[in-house]
Amino acid sequence: xxxxxxxxxxxxxxxxxxxxxxxxxxxxxxxxxxxxxxxxxxxxxxxxxxxxxxxxxxxxxxxxxxxxxxxxxxxxxxxxxxxxxxxxxxxxxxxxxxxxxxxxxxxxxxxxxxxxxxxxxxxxxxxxxxxxxxxxxxxxxxxxxxxxxxxxxxxxxxxxxxxxxxxxxxxxxxxxxxxxxxxxxxxxxxxxxxxxxxxxxxxxxxxxxxxxxxxxxxxxxxxxxxxxxxxxxxxxxxxxxxxxxxxxxxxxxxxxxxxxxxxxxxxxxxxxxxxxxxxxxxxxxxxxxxxxxxxxxxxxxxxxxxxxxxxxxxxxxxxxxxxxxxxxxxxxxxxxxxxxxxxxxxxxxxxxxxxxxxxxxxxxxxxxxxxxxxxxxxxxxxxxxxxxxxxxxxxxxxxxxxxxxxxxxxxxxxxxxxxxxxxxxxxxxxxxxxxxxxxxxxxxxxxxxxxxxxxxxxxxxxxxxxxxxxxxxxxxxxxxxxxxxxxxxxxxxxxxxxxxxxxxxxxxxxxxxxxxxxxxxxxxxxxxxxxxxxxxxxxxxxxxxxxxxxxxxxxxxxxxxx
Numbered sequence: 001x002x003x004x005x006x007x008x009x010x011x012x013x014x015x016x017x018x019x020x021x022x023x024x025x026x027x028x029x030x031x032x033x034x035x036x037x038x039x040x041x042x043x044x045x046x047x048x049x050x051x052x053x054x055x056x057x058x059x060x061x062x063x064x065x066x067x068x069x070x071x072x073x074x075x076x077x078x079x080x081x082x083x084x085x086x087x088x089x090x091x092x093x094x095x096x097x098x099x100x101x102x103x104x105x106x107x108x109x110x111x112x113x114x115x116x117x118x119x120x121x122x123x124x125x126x127x128x129x130x131x132x133x134x135x136x137x138x139x140x141x142x143x144x145x146x147x148x149x150x151x152x153x154x155x156x157x158x159x160x161x162x163x164x165x166x167x168x169x170x171x172x173x174x175x176x177x178x179x180x181x182x183x184x185x186x187x188x189x190x191x192x193x194x195x196x197x198x199x200x201x202x203x204x205x206x207x208x209x210x211x212x213x214x215x216x217x218x219x220x221x222x223x224x225x226x227x228x229x230x231x232x233x234x235x236x237x238x239x240x241x242x243x244x245x246x247x248x249x250x251x252x253x254x255x256x257x258x259x260x261x262x263x264x265x266x267x268x269x270x271x272x273x274x275x276x277x278x279x280x281x282x283x284x285x286x287x288x289x290x291x292x293x294x295x296x297x298x299x300x301x302x303x304x305x306x307x308x309x310x311x312x313x314x315x316x317x318x319x320x321x322x323x324x325x326x327x328x329x330x331x332x333x334x335x336x337x338x339x340x341x342x343x344x345x346x347x348x349x350x351x352x353x354x355x356x357x358x359x360x361x362x363x364x365x366x367x368x369x370x371x372x373x374x375x376x377x378x379x380x381x382x383x384x385x386x387x388x389x390x391x392x393x394x395x396x397x398x399x400x401x402x403x404x405x406x407x408x409x410x411x412x413x414x415x416x417x418x419x420x421x422x423x424x425x426x427x428x429x430x431x432x433x434x435x436x437x438x439x440x441x442x443x444x445x446x447x448x449x450x451x452x453x454x455x456x457x458x459x460x461x462x463x464x465x466x467x468x469x470x471x472x473x474x475x476x477x478x479x480x481x482x483x484x485x486x487x488x489x490x491x492x493x494x495x496x497x498x499x500x501x502x503x504x505x506x507x508x509x510x511x512x513x514x515x516x517x518x519x520x521x522x523x524x525x526x527x528x529x530x531x532x533x534x535x536x537x538x539x540x541x542x543x544x545x546x547x548x549x550x551x552x553x554x555x556x557x558x559x560x561x562x
Contacts, residue, residue: 063523065182070175074167075149079135080201080306082146083107086131086174090195093178106208107131107197113181115190119537122189126216127180127529129173129223130199130206130487134511136305138163139261139313141513160516168517169510170199173222176526180533188533192216196487199223200308200511202239202448206487211494218461220532221488224504225270227521228473230465231502233481235269236426236452236489237419239307240400240433242381244374244442246298246411248364253319255299255358256329258286260337262350265312265512268401268417269484272310272385273394276347279303279314280405282340284378286353287316289336291375294329296320297365298374300407307403307417308485309511314405319365326357374412377440381414381433387425396483398425400433411442419483421452453489453500455481461499468532473524503528 078086087107094101094111101111109131115122135145141163151162160166177193180186192214197205224231260283264276280303290296296318303314320329337353344351366374387398397420404415416433420426430446437444456462462479469477488500505521508514 063179063526065179066172066175066522066526067519068175069178070168070171071152073131073171073174074152077146077149078132078167078171079145080132080198083132083197083205087195087197090131090174090178093181097182099181102213104209106205108205108209109195110209110214111177111181111193111195113188113191113193116184116187116537119187119189122537122539123218124190124192124216125188125533125536126192126194126214126219127173127177128194128196128219128221128487128491129177130170130196131174132198132200132205133167133169133171134165134200134306134309136165136309136511136513138513154519155516157519158516159519160514164513165511166515166517168505168507168515169225170223172505172507172517172522176222176522176529179526180529183530186530186534187537189537190215191533194219194491199487200306202237203450203485203487203490204448206490207448207450209491209494211491214495217495217497217499218536219488219491219498219500220461220465220529221486221500221502222504222525222529223486224502225507225510227504227506227518227524228469228475229478229480230462230469231482231486232459232462232479233421233455234453234486234489234502235419235421235483236423236450237269237417237485238426238430238449239447240416240418240430240444241447242414242416242433242437242442242444243410244377244412244414244437244440246366246370246374246407248366248409250362251297251319251365252361253297253321253363253365254324254326255317255319255360255363256296256333257315257317257354257356257358258283258333259313259315259354260286260351261313261354262352263310263312263344263348264350265310265514266509267484267511268308268310268399268403269419270482272399272401272419272483273396274347275384276310277340277344277351278383278402279311280402281378281383283314283316283405284375285340286333286336287318288375288379290318290329290332291372293332294320294324295368296324296371297368298371298407299363299365301412302406304402304404304415306511307401307415309403310401311403311405312512318371319360319363322359330355373440377436377442380440381416381436382429386429387420389421392481395481397421398429399483400429419485421481421483423452426452450485450487451489451493453486453492456499459499459501462501464535465501465503465532468535469528472528472531 076086090109091103103109150164153160299317301316304311341351383402385396385399389395389397400416400418406413418429434444492498505525506518508516
């Protein structure tokens, strides 16, 4: 997730790029081809299938089991708010292996495994990830992601999906935990694997989960997206849903269908600073410009798939009188489209605009007055970074993303994701959206919120992770605070003394149809997790990475746009 990293003063200070090669323990012979072939041979399960009856623990450290489980869960549709099937799969996995587990009404699952022989006195440790994924597909992709599985494609050292999101965020965490639970070759303390639901829509599962029975006070979250960089803090956030009322009446005229597509998109936390175009915002700009010259009526508008993903495409249909000069309207449209293409030629070079006319004898449309009010509102609401951090150079402190825009029978619905490293600014920005919406005659509600995860000066578990990675690879990892949201803050708030850190393999373009996962990096993270469990079981005492007096050094974000 992170592009912003706070390196400890004992670190090298070198920036670790997203395109660096995966780190592998010297002497490891696990090859990507073998991993993928083994996973393919295992085959996926259908949505209704549970693990085979009588399944036994696999005596192996082979990372191909990670890919096996990733393919298994990829065959089970598990978009946010639709996680019952994958939750049941996890419960069946635990039952068939004789592991204790808890499954709650929110579809959260906790699976526990007794400490390996000789490690019973070691402090327990927890692994954690979320089971839902952002569902997005290419505009011309015919697929129902709520019912149909994704198709995984191998492309060299990368995995991606065919025209949809991959779900590596955070399916790879689920796969790693399942492979760890069945692995009998590594020493480990008492182990608790926490699978949370609906993270992508406001960290709902983490908010609902009961951790009162959890024994662990050390937790490794596996929802980061850059190998070799540990996350030790993140922004808090909130979802804000706004509704603008419209009254529909059947009218005659000619419809202009407008579409913008081909935008870069990206995660609204880790990539909001890049300044790439938001399709919903661009569409609002062009509709407002048209209305100023040629007042028309809104028929429909829509864009975006998730509030935490920067929209890559949006479309609208507006109604003009039959007598409207189509050539003059088109000329104005082309002029504004070309201006925006020029504005975003660096971040969004593939931006495409399209406009088509359609004659109609009757279509539901809003009045000119309500259309004008809506467009004025869309122009007034903020979007993007609103405050930069005064402490960490070039890091956003507060931002929001207009992720979803839809018309329905009542009017237009907008869904925003608000983020901030300062809880009071999250409240302020939510209040600002509520006031603006009410001022234009609409209604707004804060649907869910979660606190920021503050950086801890004293973190023995972070020290253990850093020293383990250093000994394993011979390299110094980065330690960062990110603008995206993680569940660690909520979980730490439920358990006093919970020491958290987040790690993960190299992922790119999450929450978009360009999402992909580096296979060799997954292997490296698998090796790291096993070695960390061994170190935790042995009760190793790491060297502190940061003294109580030291503050993390600030570093600049990755300069690459791709």
